[in-house]
Amino acid sequence: MQRNIIAKLIHQNGIKHFRMLVEKRCDIGVRRFQRNRTAERMLDLGCGTGLSADALDDMAAHKTGVDISENMIEVAYEKGDYDALFVGEAVRFLESTEEENWDLIVATDVLPYMGELERFFAGVAEHLNSGGHFGFSSETLDDNRLAGRAFVVGDYQRFAHAQSYVRAMLDSHGMDCIRCEDI
DSSP states (O other): OOEEEEEEEEEGGGTTOHHHHHHHHIIIIIHHHHTTOOEEEEEEETOTTTHHHHHTGGGEEEEEEEESOHHHHHHHHHHTOOSEEEESOHHHHHHHOOSOOEEEEEETTOGGGOSOOHHHHHHHHHHEEEEEEEEEEEEEOOHHHHTTOSEEEOTTSSEEEOHHHHHHHHHHTTEEEEEEEEO
Protein backbone atom coordinates (compact mmCIF):
# COMPACT_ATOMS: atom_id res chain seq x y z
CA MET A 1 0.00 0.00 0.00
CA GLN A 2 1.58 3.30 -1.13
CA ARG A 3 1.00 6.62 0.56
CA ASN A 4 2.10 10.07 -0.56
CA ILE A 5 4.26 12.10 1.77
CA ILE A 6 5.09 15.76 1.76
CA ALA A 7 8.34 15.98 3.65
CA LYS A 8 9.89 19.23 4.73
CA LEU A 9 13.25 19.70 6.36
CA ILE A 10 14.01 23.12 7.77
CA HIS A 11 17.35 24.49 8.79
CA GLN A 12 18.05 24.97 12.50
CA ASN A 13 17.88 28.77 12.19
CA GLY A 14 14.34 28.67 10.80
CA ILE A 15 12.59 27.76 14.03
CA LYS A 16 12.01 31.28 15.30
CA HIS A 17 9.31 31.96 12.71
CA PHE A 18 6.67 29.37 13.53
CA ARG A 19 3.67 31.16 12.02
CA MET A 20 5.65 31.91 8.89
CA LEU A 21 6.79 28.28 8.77
CA VAL A 22 3.21 27.03 8.87
CA GLU A 23 1.95 29.46 6.25
CA LYS A 24 4.88 28.83 3.93
CA ARG A 25 4.63 25.06 4.36
CA CYS A 26 0.98 25.19 3.47
CA ASP A 27 1.52 27.43 0.47
CA ILE A 28 4.35 25.41 -1.07
CA GLY A 29 3.66 21.99 0.34
CA VAL A 30 0.34 20.51 1.28
CA ARG A 31 -1.70 22.81 -0.97
CA ARG A 32 0.42 21.92 -4.01
CA PHE A 33 -0.37 18.23 -3.61
CA GLN A 34 -3.98 18.51 -2.60
CA ARG A 35 -4.82 20.59 -5.75
CA ASN A 36 -8.45 21.49 -5.18
CA ARG A 37 -8.98 18.22 -3.34
CA THR A 38 -10.62 18.43 0.05
CA ALA A 39 -9.58 15.77 2.53
CA GLU A 40 -12.52 14.29 4.36
CA ARG A 41 -10.52 13.95 7.59
CA MET A 42 -7.40 15.81 8.76
CA LEU A 43 -5.30 15.03 11.83
CA ASP A 44 -3.08 17.81 13.21
CA LEU A 45 -0.46 16.31 15.52
CA GLY A 46 1.02 18.91 17.87
CA CYS A 47 -1.78 21.29 16.92
CA GLY A 48 -0.92 23.90 19.54
CA THR A 49 -3.34 26.81 19.27
CA GLY A 50 -4.44 25.77 15.79
CA LEU A 51 -2.14 27.55 13.35
CA SER A 52 -2.24 24.65 10.88
CA ALA A 53 -6.03 24.45 11.11
CA ASP A 54 -6.18 28.17 10.32
CA ALA A 55 -3.88 27.77 7.33
CA LEU A 56 -5.59 24.62 6.03
CA ASP A 57 -9.14 25.58 6.95
CA ASP A 58 -10.61 24.92 3.52
CA MET A 59 -8.76 21.65 2.92
CA ALA A 60 -10.57 19.25 5.24
CA ALA A 61 -14.19 18.64 6.11
CA HIS A 62 -13.35 17.25 9.58
CA LYS A 63 -10.32 18.38 11.59
CA THR A 64 -8.90 16.61 14.64
CA GLY A 65 -6.19 18.22 16.76
CA VAL A 66 -3.84 16.65 19.30
CA ASP A 67 -1.43 18.49 21.59
CA ILE A 68 0.38 17.67 24.79
CA SER A 69 -0.49 21.07 26.31
CA GLU A 70 -3.94 21.40 27.82
CA ASN A 71 -3.59 25.20 27.69
CA MET A 72 -2.91 25.10 23.94
CA ILE A 73 -5.90 22.80 23.41
CA GLU A 74 -8.10 25.26 25.34
CA VAL A 75 -7.04 28.09 23.01
CA ALA A 76 -7.64 25.90 19.95
CA TYR A 77 -11.06 24.94 21.32
CA GLU A 78 -12.03 28.59 21.80
CA LYS A 79 -11.01 29.39 18.21
CA GLY A 80 -13.40 26.68 16.98
CA ASP A 81 -11.28 25.42 14.07
CA TYR A 82 -11.34 21.73 15.07
CA ASP A 83 -14.17 19.23 15.17
CA ALA A 84 -12.37 17.12 17.80
CA LEU A 85 -9.48 17.92 20.16
CA PHE A 86 -7.41 15.61 22.34
CA VAL A 87 -4.83 16.35 25.03
CA GLY A 88 -1.98 13.90 24.62
CA GLU A 89 1.47 13.16 23.29
CA ALA A 90 1.50 12.43 19.53
CA VAL A 91 3.02 8.93 19.62
CA ARG A 92 0.81 7.75 22.48
CA PHE A 93 -2.24 9.14 20.71
CA LEU A 94 -1.35 7.29 17.50
CA GLU A 95 -0.73 4.07 19.40
CA SER A 96 -4.00 4.19 21.32
CA THR A 97 -6.58 6.00 19.21
CA GLU A 98 -9.65 4.22 17.96
CA GLU A 99 -10.61 7.11 15.67
CA GLU A 100 -11.15 6.47 11.96
CA ASN A 101 -8.07 6.89 9.76
CA TRP A 102 -7.24 10.25 8.20
CA ASP A 103 -6.76 11.47 4.62
CA LEU A 104 -4.36 14.24 5.64
CA ILE A 105 -2.01 14.19 8.63
CA VAL A 106 0.12 17.22 9.48
CA ALA A 107 2.81 17.59 12.13
CA THR A 108 4.33 21.05 12.16
CA ASP A 109 7.12 21.60 14.69
CA VAL A 110 6.64 18.16 16.27
CA LEU A 111 9.71 16.16 15.18
CA PRO A 112 12.17 18.56 16.90
CA TYR A 113 10.82 17.23 20.20
CA MET A 114 11.55 13.59 19.30
CA GLY A 115 14.87 11.89 18.74
CA GLU A 116 13.99 8.40 17.55
CA LEU A 117 11.15 8.47 15.01
CA GLU A 118 10.27 4.78 14.52
CA ARG A 119 7.12 4.73 16.66
CA PHE A 120 5.93 8.09 15.32
CA PHE A 121 6.19 7.07 11.66
CA ALA A 122 4.69 3.64 12.41
CA GLY A 123 1.68 5.36 13.98
CA VAL A 124 1.28 7.79 11.10
CA ALA A 125 1.48 4.95 8.55
CA GLU A 126 -1.11 2.95 10.49
CA HIS A 127 -3.61 5.83 10.58
CA LEU A 128 -3.12 7.41 7.14
CA ASN A 129 -5.63 6.32 4.52
CA SER A 130 -4.26 4.86 1.30
CA GLY A 131 -3.55 7.74 -1.08
CA GLY A 132 -3.51 10.19 1.83
CA HIS A 133 -0.95 12.92 2.43
CA PHE A 134 1.37 13.50 5.38
CA GLY A 135 2.97 16.94 5.72
CA PHE A 136 5.55 17.64 8.39
CA SER A 137 8.54 19.76 9.26
CA SER A 138 11.83 18.68 10.76
CA GLU A 139 14.98 20.50 11.68
CA THR A 140 18.26 19.47 10.18
CA LEU A 141 21.92 20.46 10.35
CA ASP A 142 24.83 20.27 7.96
CA ASP A 143 26.13 16.75 7.41
CA ASN A 144 29.39 17.56 9.19
CA ARG A 145 27.49 18.53 12.37
CA LEU A 146 25.37 15.38 12.17
CA ALA A 147 28.57 13.34 11.70
CA GLY A 148 26.73 10.30 10.39
CA ARG A 149 24.19 10.23 13.22
CA ALA A 150 20.46 9.91 12.59
CA PHE A 151 19.69 12.81 14.93
CA VAL A 152 21.40 15.17 17.35
CA VAL A 153 20.35 17.86 19.79
CA GLY A 154 20.92 21.18 18.02
CA ASP A 155 21.86 24.63 19.25
CA TYR A 156 18.34 25.39 20.47
CA GLN A 157 18.05 22.15 22.49
CA ARG A 158 15.74 20.58 19.91
CA PHE A 159 16.37 17.47 17.85
CA ALA A 160 17.70 17.85 14.32
CA HIS A 161 17.28 14.82 12.02
CA ALA A 162 19.38 13.69 9.09
CA GLN A 163 17.38 13.77 5.88
CA SER A 164 18.58 10.24 5.13
CA TYR A 165 17.14 9.05 8.47
CA VAL A 166 13.75 10.67 7.80
CA ARG A 167 13.65 9.16 4.31
CA ALA A 168 14.56 5.72 5.72
CA MET A 169 11.70 5.99 8.24
CA LEU A 170 9.26 6.89 5.47
CA ASP A 171 10.47 4.04 3.28
CA SER A 172 10.38 1.46 6.06
CA HIS A 173 6.73 2.32 6.70
CA GLY A 174 5.60 2.12 3.09
CA MET A 175 5.45 5.86 2.46
CA ASP A 176 6.91 7.69 -0.53
CA CYS A 177 8.54 11.09 -0.21
CA ILE A 178 7.08 13.15 -3.03
CA ARG A 179 8.71 16.44 -2.05
CA CYS A 180 11.42 17.45 0.38
CA GLU A 181 12.79 20.96 0.41
CA ASP A 182 14.34 23.52 2.66
CA ILE A 183 12.00 26.24 3.86
